[in-house]
Amino acid sequence: MMHHDELQRTLNPTCTGTSVIAMQYKTGVVVMTDRVVSYGKTARYKNVSRQYKVNDNVLVAFGGDHADFQWLQNVIERQALFWKRFDQEIGPKALHGYLTSLLYARRCKMNPLWNTLIVAGIEEEEKNNKETSTPFIGVITQKGCAYQVKHVATGIGAMLLNQAVEDSWRKKGGDITRAEAEAVLKKALELTIYHDCTADNDFEIGSVDSEDGVNLGKEETIIGDWSIAETNCQYE
């Protein structure tokens, strides 16, 4: 028996964001998202950030339904304020756990949040410990399946980019500088704009660093190499 399901639940996403790509470097994390929200295959809203700064230690980036993410931003803000009442800042692991439970609870109600979330950050104690300072990237899928990674690409990027990102990660033996990590992400974005029709060449790279804290990156653009288009005969 159906009860207005399709009217009151996100059983199909409406306005969506595509891939998120994130990578650890020695003392932090860089996260890249493009700046478009699509309505089907239409680039419906441009110049929209898909990253949310929680506090100086945590950054959340998302793929999937934009409305659900805007609602989630509010939930996250309230959770962060709840921690502030005890003079604490919510850390990435705690937020990752909280969001995992939230997404899992919603799927159990058959009323899912249509998002893939990337929680990036550094724990406060790790931040002060210059020796280990291990950054954190946690992924949560729509149904509450959660795991931690050193580098990740979600959405279409999971099919297109994961291996490319992993190869460049392994080439450096995991010991990677921030500039190198950013270069890998930019190369990855170049690959998505060639292959993913809902990806855009307007993007931003947010970062969490043990010294600088969270920075939402400024808007950037890449063109890529379209010389191959001359030889493509499938369009005029």
Add this chain to the structure above:
Amino acid sequence: MACSFTGIAKNGPNPYSEMFAFKAAMKAAEAEPVWRTSRIIERQRWNPYSFEGGSTCAIAGENFAILASDTRLTQNDINILTRDGEKMHILNDSIVLATTGFYGDVLQLKKVLQSRLHKYRFDYRSDMSVDLCAELLSRNLYYRRFFPYYTGAVLAGIDEHGKGAVFSYDPIGCIERIAYSASGNAEPMIIPFLDCQIGHVTLSDEAEKPPLTLERATSLMKDAFRSAAEREITTGDKIHLIIAEAGKPIVQKFLPLRED
């Protein structure tokens, strides 16, 4: 009702019940419009499960239990989410939970068990034994009989008598204590191998059967996963090995496996 005060005739049709009937009919029509064919309904139904693949396996010995799993998490059977997923969870010094299936449920199940074990420790000031935990897990699985945890659980550890124990479950809590068990996508490949090598089911009754030592169990486990990784695409990347021996701390190891 208070109809008599409002001047509505007692004997005529009751406007309230008519109104409620109309509302109910509206609601029903809205929920199940005639143009929604069964195919459309089927297409719009959302599947709350996904499958992250992989396999786990456990062997019980005289005074040890050994568990292994691969560390790959997959999406749609073809796309690797991560090469370092954790399918095995050490619950206390003598209990290990190994699960495959829907990873969201795996995490939830782990969390539920951990909190129950924590409370047990608080209440009784000792760790729960593996037999009790096995029963607890069975009931937790059956509690969700009509919206099951989609997990193939294997619980293993050292019991109160210092013997190795392996418990095998189906998704809704059917429990059995057995000598060895496997679950996950490569289960049909691993189980007959262990039947042959540990159960000795293919040997005649007179044949000499080698005893199961920890070394032999470990190498069988490695062989089982290496051959499973040859043929089963969601199994691979790393073997995660956990060895629990009576009176010793739990040991963990990671061994390489094919990554394609």
Add this chain to the structure above:
Amino acid sequence: MSIMSYNGGTVLAMAGEECVCIATDLRFGEQMTTVATDKKKVHKVSDKVYVGLAGFSSDARTMLEKIMFRKNLYELRESRKIRPKVLGEMISNLCYQHRFGSYFTEPLVAGLDPDTHKPYICAMDTIGCIASPRDFVAVGTGQEYLLGVCESYWRENMKADELFEATAQSMLSCLERDAASGWGAVVYTITKDKVNVSTIKARMD
């Protein structure tokens, strides 16, 4: 229940050094009921060429008749024994002729080349896509169980007796777990001098 597992049954072939083994179980069922316990799914086609037909039994039988017809015609026309590889291609061709209404049987060919004694094994799906690896092939309801154990037991260049042992052990392990196959097995060990047929007892249920 799929039509492919209506009757049950499993066939396995393994290749060694100048020898091949092909094994079949003996159960013939109708879904959960066992109807006969002496049903071989492996058939001799030529001196050193055997074919196994797992799947829906009626189709397997029709298929066997068609195979024999074509093979006889081939041998008459060419005046020489058919090679296993040729037989494999022929069966594949036969299967693909029924691409859009296929016989529900997965054929498996095992044999030695009559001249060079080179072993050949192959299996195909219902529409004739050939897989011809150098180690082993399995078809039928116990396929998955077999592939796991065979992967552990198969080694390079096994002699006839080793090969028999590996095949028999794999088959027995499979029959232990596959409910749709059982009631013993028959293993044909094909060497250049002779074909050894041994019936082995397994889980008799």
